[in-house]
Amino acid sequence: MLLARLRAGDQAAFRTLVRARHGRLLRLASAFCRNRASAEEVVQDTWLAVITGLHGYSGEAPLAAWINGILVNKAKTRAVRDGRMVAFSDLARAETAGDTFEPERFLADGHWAERFSPWDALTPEREAGDRQLLAGVAEALERLPPAQRAVVLLRDVEGLDSAAICQALEISEANLRVLLHRARVKLRDAADRLVRPR
């Protein structure tokens, strides 16, 4: 078992854990930190806490969830210390104001003003191998307002459950869903532009 091997100081087990989790931790951290350098520091601090905390960890929560929890705490503490923590509840308020869709996307009777044609150009091969397309999608994610970006990273990319996200970001379930919806609408629009042959 991984935990027992880690506690016994097994190097290979630790390397396996790092390979599996490091990228994900960096991504989680980047939901809280605006720049890469501070996200990397938060991840570094998290690994340190994991190493020193292994013996005290009860094993009750799954290992990944325990590590994620440490990371969220570190990220929040650091953001507060750096004085650049805008509360997500404030961001959420700003980012859920106004309309999700521009009014001109619908006709007066509520029908779509546009017709969606299937993404036939998006073959599975292209989806797996078109670096330009995937880089474009990653860029669209970067351009999202911070709270929308955070929820889409935590929910859609990392698959955390809603309750955990609401707790970490200190927002309501209703806010979470509006933020998620707006983020997904923008991602679809961005993908639509990228998928179509120019």
Add this chain to the structure above:
Amino acid sequence: MLTCHDVAEQATDYMEGATGRGRRMAVWAHLRLCPNCREYLRQLRHGVGLARRALAEAPPPAEVEDALAALFAARRPGPAE
């Protein structure tokens, strides 16, 4: 009868199973009759898949892994008990 606009606004709630039964049925009924909304929801879902793929897992650089492994070796308390 819900409009396309109503369905578009509720698409995420619907996909997340966060709508009440009445709402859910109404969205479902609209989708049955409206290929354009069906395609829109399909693309919303597909966009999520693309985002996941765009950020697919990359293992950390070797030097990062080595540095962390060294920390692990140095910090771990010796054979306790």
